[in-house]
Structure formats: structure tokens, C-alpha cells
Amino acid sequence: MVRPIRQSMNLFKRTALTRTLFFVSSDIALIVISILLAFLMRFDGQIPPHYYQFIIRMAALAIIFTIPIFYFQRLYSFSWSYVSANEAISLFKASLISFLFLSIAIYISNYFPKFQNFPRSTIFISYILIFTLCGALRFSKKIYLHIRGSSRLMEKERTLIVGAGDAGEQILRNMLSSAKNNYYPVGFVDDSNIKQGVKIHGLKVLGKISDLPRIIVNSEIRQLIIALPSASNKVIKQAVELGRSAGLKKIKIAPPMNEIIRGEVSLKNLKDVGVEDLLGRDPVGLDKKQIENFIKDNVVLITGAAGSIGSELTRQVAKFRPSKLVLLDQDETGIFAIAKEMQDKFPMLQMPSLIADIRDKEKMDAVFKEFHPQIVFHAAAYKHVPLMELQPDEAVKNNVFGTEILADISAEHGVEKFIFISTDKAVNPTSVMGATKRAGEMICQEHNQAGGAKFISVRFGNVLNSRGSVIPIFREQIRKGGPVEVTDPEMKRYFMLTSEACLLVMQAGAMGQGGEVFVLDMGKPVKILDLAREMIKLSGFEPDKDIAIVFVGIRPGEKLFEEILTAEEGTVVTENQKIFMAKLSQINVGEFAEKLEKLKESAVKNNKEEIIKNLKDIIPSFANQTYEK
Secondary structure (H helix, E strand, O other), X not given: OHHHHHHHHHHHHHHHHHHHHHHXXXXXXXXXXXXXXXXHHHOOOOOOHHHHHHHHHHHHHHHHHHHHXXXXXXXXXXXXXXXXXXXXXXXXXXXXXXXXXXXXXXXXXXXXXXXXXXXXXXXXXXXXXXXXXXXXXXXXXXXXXXHHHHHHHOOOEXXXXXXXXXXXXXXXXXXXXXXXXXXXXXXXXXXOOOOOOOEEOOEEEOOOHHHHHHHHHXXXXXXXXXXXXXXXXXXXXXXXXXXXXXXOOEEEEOOOHHHOHHHOOOHHHOEEOOHHHHOXXXXXXXXXXXXXXXXXXXXXXXXXXXXXXXXXXXXXHXXXXXXXXEEEEOOHHHHHHHHHHHHHHOOOOOOOEEEOOOOOHHHHHHHHHHHOOOXXXXXXXXXXXXXXXXXXXXXXXXXXXXHHHHHHHXXXXXXXXXXXXXXXXXXXXXXXXXXXXXXXXXXXXXXXXXXXXXXXXXXXXXXXXXXXXXXXXXXXXXXXXXXEEEOOOOOEEXXXXXXXXXXXXXXXXXXXXXXXXEEEOOOOOEEHHHHHHHHHXXXXXXXXXXXXXXXXXXXXXXXXXXXXXXXXXXXEEOOOOXXXXXXXOOOOHHXXXXXXXXXXXXXXXXXXXXXXXXXXXXXXXXXXXXXXX
């Protein structure tokens, strides 16, 4: 390992040395040429012979003064392809300083006695020529690449950039500096009045977003790039719809700012517009300092770390520098994949990866004894509603008693905060899965009442692109040519980005004082039928023309509309406008323990009717139609 690094370092040093020697040699030659030209210009091409010695002496002094000054101005340590105005300014300063030194030296030198009989104008002319020729040398490669790139642009697709801010400027700069792309930038559109008509790297802001159809037709645009990483989805949706109405098929978008590394946007960041970009949700405001204080230097355990929520939690938690991040899941392949990804991104973070079942009490106890987690994010759960309807015993064993085992062990081992990932399906549940998640919330409430560790639940709806969710299913059905299967034309669901949900979970965990059930603001519910139509359009097809939509009926345990609160609960506002707190009644610990014991017995026996009855005893609002006749 050390040897290749040394070889790379030696190669880098040799390359840098070669570049420096090239520019030093070139500068020396250009200084001599500049002084010779200065005398030729001064004497109209006929230099008197007695001035030849002055030329030699002046050139020698100019080299002595100029080359060191160029070096200290870092004019020999820059990228030739990416030379900028900074190098031009440094060159101007260096040339001016060397000109002053040269003038003083000539004035006091015996070789040039007090400027007597010396053509002083040659010093000024030499200075102008040295600045011009040395500058031309440094900018020559960039000019060549720009000219070569401009000739190739005609072979590329005419592209319009939506957004003339920093992101749009960076994208344009990437297009102009990289030959290996398919974009021929034509201009910008931006809603800012100040930016109308302004030029950025030679390209004009041609109008506002509302002008897109006209600009696309008049300028023969073939691609649209939306560079608005901080904009609301409403603005993005408007740009996409106007682009589509003008007949564009190729529309790409820069990701949200919190997904862009170091705030830098490049062509590599661009992605095709996805349904998550069009759901009409505003950017989430977070108190990142509060989250950092919560996570930093603590040992964090994430259960279900290989799942959609658990893996994204892993990515987000790692950014806030825990002292150790313990990943736990029974999915061997999934835990291997997330562990490998995280090792590449965060090589310095201690990140033990464990294959374990949360129902294995002895193994869980050993994990807590070894790693002493201070914060637990409990995301492990069985979540697929139809499957859990068919196997309620497994739903109960994992979602209820797996949670109870973890809660018990967390309390015993002095965990500071235990955050339980719940769901909107826990509200007035009609499915076994929803009922088991509500029971999990109640277990957290019960443990919090006992004192010690702080137990917090966070409730939210569907996560976009999570495994087994509607979006990957629709995407696969569209890929096969349809039909796209929608359960009911009136079915609605709340949707959230995985990253957004996980950041809000962390915020809720940071602000929670124990016993709360936090409810995330899910925005407006989305009709599944509208979602299906939007995804078909994004794939370049027409709904019910190219791809059919069929209605297959509500599946077992599902309901048309998911609530986030029961009528009795209500909410309390919190310091974060996207997080609310459900008002819940106290748990009768003794009575609750008895009911859980009966539920456990029925689950062990796999008596489905008895399981449903016992779940209903725990959650009176549970109304299951699969087993209740």
C-alpha cells in the first residue's frame, strides 16, 4: 500500500517540476524577446549598435528580478487548463513589482549611468510586453480548449438551464470545461427580475420560467436542466410541466442542497426528474446544531439498519459524528451492502455490523453489554400489510415483542434515548401491521412512565422508493409495458422522502424528553391514481393510451385514507414547524402487561382469531376486516 502511494507522490513531484521548468524557461525567453522588441519599437526597427550592450544587461537584470517574483506570486503552481482571473491579477502585480525593481536598478547601476543616453521608454514598453506575452502563454491552453469545445458544441443537444444562481452557473461552467458531455448550453431562465438579460459566461438569461414554452420553441431547445436546489417543489413542478407542454422529453434536475456534497453542483449530480420532485412539498427546516449535540460523540445503535429507513438513518447519523455507530439487522446481504457503503464514505468512523434478530433476548443483551449504546433508533419491523394479514403471529412476535425485548434491555443498560419508528397505519388501525406498531408505541409509553431512559415514538407515512412500496412496483409495471395496478381510484396516501423522514426522526429524537409520540408533517395526501399517471408521464408515455391503468381493489388490511392522529389525540405544536406531538393518555401498566401476556400466548399458538381479539383488547380502535366477520 505504501509503495503505490510513494510512486504516485514521486510521479506528481516529477510532473510539477517539469511544468515549473517549462514555464521558467518560457518566461526567460519571453523576457528577452520583450526587451528586444521594446528596443526595436523604440528605434523603428533600427537599433543603434552601441545599445546592444544595454539590451543584454537589461535582459539579465529583468530575469534576475522577474523570475523570483513570479515564483513568490505562485505563477508556477497553477493548473494550465483552469487558469483564472486570479492568475492574471498575480501576473499584473508581479510584472509591476519587477518593473519597479528594474527601474531602480538601472537608475543606480554603473552600467546605466543615471539614465544618461538610455531610452527610458523601453522599460515601460518591456513591462507591457512581458505582461502580455507571459499572460498569453498562461491562458493559451484554456483559450485552445474553449475554441475546440465551441466547435464541438454544434454536435450536441441544445440545452436550457432553469435557474441562473450559483447552481446554474456551476452547471454551465462544467459544460464549457468538459468535452465529454452531450449539452450545448443556449441560455438561462430565472424568475428574478434583477437577472433578466444578464449574461453568465457569455450566455443570456432569456426570460422567466413562465416563458419556457416560447423560449423552447424559438431557441429549438432539446434538453432542460432544472438547477434550483433550494426551490420549492411547486416551482420545480411548474418548470417540468411547462417543459413537457413544449414537447421536451429530456428533463434533468439538480438534487436538493442537503444532498449535494460541499454545496458543489456538477453534471454528475444531475438526475432524471423523479416523482419525488413533483409532490409539492417544501424544503424541511432543521436545527442541525441540536441534532449534532444529540448525536456527536455518542454510541448509536440502529436496528433494521439494512432496511429503507434504517439504511438512510445510518447515512444521516454518520454525518453528525457519533463515537461509534452499531448497525444491526437479520438481513445478511443488506447489512453487508450498507456496511460496505459506509466504510467507503466514512472510513474513520467505528461501525460494527451485526447479524442478529431483535427477538433473540440473549443476543440483544450481549450486544448492549459489548457496545453500551447511548441512543437507539429502532427501525426493525415487518411492514408489508398484506403479508402480515396472512401471518399475524410473526407480526406480533417481531413488531410487538421484539420491541418489548429491546425496550427492556435498553432500560436495563442505561440507554439515554430510545426512538421507535412508527407509522400512520398505527392510527385507528385496520391492519395487523398497523395494530402491532400502535402496540409498540404503547410499550414505549409504558417504559417511559417507569423512568430512566427516555422512550420516544415518531409516526410518519409512506416513504418514497422504499423497498416494496408503490413507486418501485409502478416503475416495474411501466417497464414491462403495463398495466399499472391501482387499488382504488380514491385511495390516498401521505408520502415523504426517505432522507427527509430520517432527518426529522433525528430532530424529534433530539428534542424529545420522553413519552412523546411525534407526528411528522406529511404535507398533503397524494392520490395513488395521480401518482401512477405522473410516473407514466415521467417515463415518456401517455396514461391510458400507451400504458393502461387498472383498478384491482383494496387489499386485506388497507384503507382508502390514512390518518396521522385519532380524533381523541389532537396535537401540540413543537419548536419545529414540521413536527407535532400527539396528546396521549397514560398507560395502565398492570392492565397493559396482562393484555400483552395474553397476546404473546395467542401468537405462540398461532391462533389468528385469538391474536386479533387480543390486539383489539389492547387497541379498542382496531377494526380488522380480514378476520372479523
